[in-house]
Structure formats: C-alpha cells, structure tokens
Amino acid sequence: MKKKIFNFILLCYLGFYGLAYAEPESLRGTDMSEQLESIGDPFLQAEHLFHAGDFLEAKPYYHEYLSQNPSGKRSHQAFYRLGSVDQANKSYSTAIRFYQILLQNYPRSIWANSARFNMAVCYYELEDYDNAESMFKMVLRSTTDNKRKWNILIHLARIDVGRMSFEKAFIKLRKVYTQNENEDIRNNVEAIAKDLISDKLGEDKVSNLIQKLGTGFPVDLLLLRKVSIARAAGDISNYVATLKNFIELFPGHPLRGEMETRINNVEADAGTKIKIGVVLPLTGKLALTGQRVLQGIQLAVNQLPFQAREKLALEVRDSGSQVSISKIISEVSDIPSVVGIIGPLLSDEVKVAGEMARKKQIPVFSPTASTNGLVDENPFLFRNALTRRIQAKFLAQYSVNTLHLKRFAVLHPYEPFGLELKETFINEVESLGGEIVAIAGYDRSQNDFKKQILELGGVEDDDLDKIAREMVLEDRIMPDFSDSSTLSRPLIDMGHWSGDDVEKLKVSLELSYDAIFIPGVYDKVGLIIPQLAFYNINKAVLLGAKGWNSPELVRMGGKYLKTVYFVDGYYPDSHQIEVRKFVENFITNFGEEPTNLSAQAFDAANIVIKNILAGADNRIKFLESLRNVKSFPGVTGKTTLLPSGDSEKNIFALTVKRKKIVQQN
Incomplete structure (x- = not known):
C-alpha cells in the first residue's frame, strides 16, 4: 500500500513540476520498447520499472548498473533518475547529492539543466534559499524553454515569501500573471497569491502592499482580503470604503456586481x-x-x-x-x-x-x-451535538467511577454507530483501569441472539444443570476466572447429594464480568435482554447509549430490566x-x-x-x-467546547425503576 502511495506521489510530482522531470528534447519521442531488448541489462530493467511507475523497485537496478558501470554511457541518466526518485520521496539532501555527482562528472549531459532545476527545488524545500536562488538564476540564464522560465520566476517568488519579502514576491508573481497567456500558469499564480495573502498577511501589511502596488494584479486580491478583515472585525465603515475602492480601481472586474450588492445590503441592514x-x-x-x-x-x-x-x-x-x-x-x-x-x-x-x-x-x-x-x-x-464519543466516554466513566464496575463484556451491532460506540467505550474503560473480557457482534437483521450470548458465557438451563451435576458427582474443581477463556461457571446455591444421587439442585450462572455494554437501539435491545435471561445471564449490569431511551424498551424488556443504566443528552x-x-x-x-x-x-x-x-x-x-x-x-448537560470545536458534556445517566425511565445522576 505504501509503495502504491509513493508511486502516486511521484507521478503527481512529475506532473506538477513539468519540465523538472521531463525527458530532454533529444530523447522525446523515443520508443522505449526499442530500448528494452536486453532485459538482463540492469539499466534497461530499471528504466522499464521506472516508466511503468514502479519507482522504488527501479532504484536497486540503477545502483546495480552504476556499480557495474561506474563510467557507463548511461551513468548520467541513472544518477538523474535516482535523484528524481529521492526528491519525490522528500529525501532532498540525498537527491541533491545524486544531482551533484551528475553535474560534476557529466557537466555537458543532456540531463544537466534539468538536474540544476531539480537541485534548486530541493534547496528550496530545505529552506536553503541562497543556494536555491543561485541555482534557479543559473538555469534561468541558460534555458530557452519559456514555460520553465515562468516556473522559475514562481519559485523565486516563493523564495521571497520564505524571506518575508512579500512586495518582491508579488512583483514577480505579477510579471508572470500579466505577461503570460497560459491559463494553467495564470491559475497557479493566482492560487499562490491567494494562499500567500490569506496565510501570511495581516491588516497592516495588506494596506501597505495595496498602497505600494497601486492597481492591477494582485491588488484586487489584496482588497478582497481587506474586505474580509473589516467584515470579521465588524468595522462597517472600513468594509464599505474598501468595497467602493475595489469598484473604483477595478470597474470591469467580474466581482463588481457582487461588491455593489454587498454595499446595498449594508445600507439595507443599517440599524441592527x-x-x-x-x-x-x-x-x-x-x-x-x-x-x-x-x-x-x-x-x-x-x-x-x-x-x-x-x-x-x-x-x-x-x-x-x-x-x-x-x-x-x-x-x-x-x-x-x-x-x-x-x-x-x-x-x-x-x-x-x-x-x-x-x-x-x-x-x-x-x-x-x-x-x-x-x-x-x-x-x-x-x-453542540450529542456525539457517540460523548455517550460512550461518559458511560465508561460513570460505570467505572460511580458504579465501581471493573470487568465488561460488549455486545454490539455491526453498524457504524455501534462500532464507534464500542471502540470509544473500550478505549475509555481501559484507560480508567477497567478490563474488557469478551466482545460479540450481531447483524441488524437478527432476532435470535443465541450464538452471541453463548459467546459471552451464556448457558441453557439443561446444560447448566448437567454441568453442575457432573461437577458435584465427579468432584471437579471449579473453573478459574483467571483463565481468560472462562466467562462463566455454575454456582450451586442449594442441593443434597449422596453417592450418585443429587436432589433439589439449585444452580445459577456466575459470570467473570460485572456488566455488558450493548450499544444498540431499543428495538433490538428489547429482544436481546430477555434472551440474555433465558441463557442465565441475569445478574450482570446492563449498559446502553442514547438508543435505549424509549418507553418501548420498558415494554419489551419488562421484568428482565433489573439493573440497567444508559445515557442521553436530554x-x-x-x-x-x-x-x-x-x-x-x-x-x-x-x-x-x-x-x-x-x-x-x-x-x-x-x-x-x-x-x-x-x-x-x-x-x-x-x-x-x-x-x-x-x-x-x-439543559443538555454542562458543555465545554474543546480546541477542536467538538463539545464535551456531562450528560444524563438514566435507569428504569417501577416500569419508568428515571434520571439516576
């Protein structure tokens, strides 16, 4: 999976930087199939893998070729390929070393100018702006490719941004934007300018740049930023003044109509x-x-x-x-x-x-x-929503800290809400020092939950009686709950036995856990609870989330709702x-x-x-x-807004008493 992601990144990188990784013109149009006749040649194997998109697999073959042919006729290309792969993998220092070897040993290589450009990009990514600028300018003087020239100017503008020289950056971006007819390049420049204005510039700097740059691109973007700042600060007079300034400086701008509408809205909204x-x-x-x-x-x-x-x-x-x-x-x-x-x-x-x-x-x-x-x-x-995380986290804390429950089983639906509630509950219980001893899941379509209940240690009456009799008659040792596979065991409450005769045996089921968390909805939970009792799980505390909070649960669960707790936000x-x-x-x-x-x-x-x-x-x-x-x-509990924007709530713990849902906390 990681390999596929890396290959995708490299392909994107190749596309983004365009000529940075382009084949030199002398190689363009070459039929690769003609070059791949000798598949035993490590260089040709490497090229085959590289052009197939298997970049990481290609690396060892390039290295093998270089070890066998230190001065081979394809060595310069192998060094270039190794540099490009490491560059895409963000191993910029390593990539620079490969490019340097290429330039030192093969200064006249057809790959030399592309290597210099890529080196400059690597220096930029490492924030070594002096070396990046020097290398970009060297390529700028020697290249005849206009698209690469514009690309270099954009990078030089980014270097100015890195140095906090915003005016110089905008002058370069303006040159590219106004002197270029390529829509892709213009759109790229506009996106860079917007990000720069949004991320780096405060009100004073925006106003200062508007004054220095006068009119034209990117003054329109700077004015829009000033409008946004005034609106956020509630500075209505400055907001309107900036809108009018925009219309005055850019009477033919596509956004003129929107600016006029905003002015009219302010006038209509006066008084509030x-x-x-x-x-x-x-x-x-x-x-x-x-x-x-x-x-x-x-x-x-x-x-x-x-x-x-x-x-x-x-x-x-x-x-x-x-x-x-x-x-x-x-x-x-x-x-x-x-x-x-x-x-x-x-x-x-x-x-x-x-x-x-x-x-x-x-x-x-x-x-x-x-x-x-x-x-x-x-x-x-x-x-301010009652999220599943809030429900499960609060229930876990209430169960461990207030009810003093320590060991839990979980019976959850295979639905997104059930899985999320389950995971959050388990994580919170374990962080509080509690223990999860068993987990079982059910489908929404189920009405019979025998399989899942048996997985939680449930036992039918006849089987429970049989196990208990065998233990008595054969004098077996009681199963130990320290064994994680033992979830339940017979508990003999009463009986008389002599030899092979056992009379008046009364047996219940003892569980290795204190409670079962069932993060389902009342319609299924109302079926599950009586079935738990049928399989002798009738002493565990039953826990639920918001989906339990319905009078229908009380009707369906009836006498089996002995010790239950669930949560809701209201x-x-x-x-x-x-x-x-x-x-x-x-x-x-x-x-x-x-x-x-x-x-x-x-x-x-x-x-x-x-x-x-x-x-x-x-x-x-x-x-x-x-x-x-x-x-x-x-009214939905005490609420704290977290730095993430999510809410954290102290919500309601509910239970059932005398056939009615009541507040417990």
Whole structure:
C-alpha cells in the first residue's frame, strides 16, 4: 500500500513540476520498447520499472548498473533518475547529492539543466534559499524553454515569501500573471497569491502592499482580503470604503456586481447592531426537524431581557430549498453584522458549510451534526451535538467511577454507530483501569441472539444443570476466572447429594464480568435482554447509549430490566430546575413538548448569545469566545467546547425503576 502511495506521489510530482522531470528534447519521442531488448541489462530493467511507475523497485537496478558501470554511457541518466526518485520521496539532501555527482562528472549531459532545476527545488524545500536562488538564476540564464522560465520566476517568488519579502514576491508573481497567456500558469499564480495573502498577511501589511502596488494584479486580491478583515472585525465603515475602492480601481472586474450588492445590503441592514445567522431546513422533507430546532433558538432569544433582545436579531435562511448550502452560507456571511451562524443540521451539510466558513472566516455552530471527526480539521466549525464519543466516554466513566464496575463484556451491532460506540467505550474503560473480557457482534437483521450470548458465557438451563451435576458427582474443581477463556461457571446455591444421587439442585450462572455494554437501539435491545435471561445471564449490569431511551424498551424488556443504566443528552422529566423551566416555557410558547434537537439548539443559541452579550460583537472576538466555553450549564448537560470545536458534556445517566425511565445522576 505504501509503495502504491509513493508511486502516486511521484507521478503527481512529475506532473506538477513539468519540465523538472521531463525527458530532454533529444530523447522525446523515443520508443522505449526499442530500448528494452536486453532485459538482463540492469539499466534497461530499471528504466522499464521506472516508466511503468514502479519507482522504488527501479532504484536497486540503477545502483546495480552504476556499480557495474561506474563510467557507463548511461551513468548520467541513472544518477538523474535516482535523484528524481529521492526528491519525490522528500529525501532532498540525498537527491541533491545524486544531482551533484551528475553535474560534476557529466557537466555537458543532456540531463544537466534539468538536474540544476531539480537541485534548486530541493534547496528550496530545505529552506536553503541562497543556494536555491543561485541555482534557479543559473538555469534561468541558460534555458530557452519559456514555460520553465515562468516556473522559475514562481519559485523565486516563493523564495521571497520564505524571506518575508512579500512586495518582491508579488512583483514577480505579477510579471508572470500579466505577461503570460497560459491559463494553467495564470491559475497557479493566482492560487499562490491567494494562499500567500490569506496565510501570511495581516491588516497592516495588506494596506501597505495595496498602497505600494497601486492597481492591477494582485491588488484586487489584496482588497478582497481587506474586505474580509473589516467584515470579521465588524468595522462597517472600513468594509464599505474598501468595497467602493475595489469598484473604483477595478470597474470591469467580474466581482463588481457582487461588491455593489454587498454595499446595498449594508445600507439595507443599517440599524441592527448584531445578527446571528440561522441556516436550517424549513421546507422539504426535513422541515419538521428544522422547525423544532428553530423553536429552540427562538426560545433562547425570547427569554432575554428587553434591552438585551433589542441588541440582537436572527438572520434565518431556509436550507431545504434548491439553493446550495455553500451559497446560503456565503450570502449570510456577506452580511457584516452577522457574527456567527447556527446550523446546518446534517453532517454532510456542515462539512460543506465549513469550507465556506473558512473562506469567509465566520464561525459555524451546528447544534445537531454528530459524525465522528467532523469539526476536527476546521477552526471555524463547532458543534453542540450529542456525539457517540460523548455517550460512550461518559458511560465508561460513570460505570467505572460511580458504579465501581471493573470487568465488561460488549455486545454490539455491526453498524457504524455501534462500532464507534464500542471502540470509544473500550478505549475509555481501559484507560480508567477497567478490563474488557469478551466482545460479540450481531447483524441488524437478527432476532435470535443465541450464538452471541453463548459467546459471552451464556448457558441453557439443561446444560447448566448437567454441568453442575457432573461437577458435584465427579468432584471437579471449579473453573478459574483467571483463565481468560472462562466467562462463566455454575454456582450451586442449594442441593443434597449422596453417592450418585443429587436432589433439589439449585444452580445459577456466575459470570467473570460485572456488566455488558450493548450499544444498540431499543428495538433490538428489547429482544436481546430477555434472551440474555433465558441463557442465565441475569445478574450482570446492563449498559446502553442514547438508543435505549424509549418507553418501548420498558415494554419489551419488562421484568428482565433489573439493573440497567444508559445515557442521553436530554431528559425532559429531569429534576434539574433549568430543564423543567425549559420544558415549561417551550410548551407555553409552542404548544408542544421539546425534542432532543430543540434542547440542543436552545443550548447552542444560549452559548452564542451569552458570548455576544459578554462582548464578542464581531467575528474575531466571537470565534475566540467559542474556544473558551467551559462548563456551560445547559439543559443538555454542562458543555465545554474543546480546541477542536467538538463539545464535551456531562450528560444524563438514566435507569428504569417501577416500569419508568428515571434520571439516576
């Protein structure tokens, strides 16, 4: 697999640098099949492998050729090939040595100029800018290939960036951009300029470069960056002034219409100090879900004191229409008074929204999206969702630290949610010093779980009685739980025996573990629990996740729900005052009970509002404030936002008592 990845990287490298690895013109058009007649020749074998894309396999044959023919007629090409392979493998110092040997021993080689260019690239990658610059300029003086000349100028601009000489870099990039008709090269230059402006330049440097460079490329990109900075800082006057400056300097620019629209939006938006964007599906198949989430957000705003409420407004957009989520996020982001966005709902939408959020530098806070790793790589994405990681981690901590359980079995569904819950639970239990002694999995289509239960040490009544009688009559030693393969053993509670006669034998099943974690949904869990009892697993504590939280589980499990604990992020019958107040106010305002998602949205909105009222009145401050949310007391548990943008919650532990789900913690 690693070999295939490396080969792919080298192919990409060859394509990216173009002439850096191109065959010299004198070799182009040569039919390789004519060169490969002597397959026993190590050089020809190496070339065959190299051109087939098997670069690492080619290396030892090049070395073999050089050891046999130190001054052979193909030695210069072998050194060049070895350098190119190591360069693509990021072994830049080694690659340089091969190129140096080639240039020292074969200065007139047809590969010499390409080797110098590649050496310059290697020096650049090693941040040896002096040697890189010297070598690039040497090639620039000797090459007649215009495309390579432009490529060298781009590299020289990158060297200027490395030296923090941004003005020099932009002058070189401008030369390539304005004097070149090759669209690929122009697009490459524009992408480099955009990345440089976005990653390296602050407000003062941007303004300084605009003044020095005057007009033309890349001043348009610098002005767009200045617009973005002003918008993020909530500096409306500077925002509008920069938009007008853009139109004045670039009257024929393709973005002129968009700039004029932004100015008109600011004028129409005058009077509202701070806005919160809300992007939810209010039409289409998810309209009901979107409406319930919106109600949670609206309730958070409605409960504010009048003066605070007057400072805020919601900018609500429907994501259930045919308009792309990217366009909706872009439009909301272009309103400078919007400091952040609550939504979208679905993980796929949040991922798309995140890319636009990064571009527009606006925080996006989803109250619902729960896919693993969704927010990890984007500093502008946050969420208040009850993720599987939160559920499994909290349950493991509660089981070990509060219930004092130490040894666990796991019975999980072969579905993504079940596998993720299983893995997180196992990792957390083991980190807390607990032990996982058995794991079994089942398919969603199953209704009979005998095989899995037997794997966890379950035993049928007749078999249990038979094993116990044999142990008594044959005076066998009780199986030892120190043997990891022993998950259960008969426990004789009562009986009389004499010789070969055993009477009134009463046997139960003793387990080597304390609890079973079943990360399934109530419909299957409700079938599993009675079957566990049928196979005499009736003394273990049963543990579950959010999927258990349904009255149907109580109905299906019935008398077999003896000692069970499961978790959820929201429990409407909680004894906590803030939860009871939320439920009452929601019913009063909307005439129905809130859902889990309504509660998560209520908390997300309150986190946003609290930070804005505390002074986070622009995007820069708001982004920083979200990164510092600690133990926020919400109706879905105390919430901390992690540096990754994910949430960490102290959620609800639930159990079943007297045929009713109740809060345990």
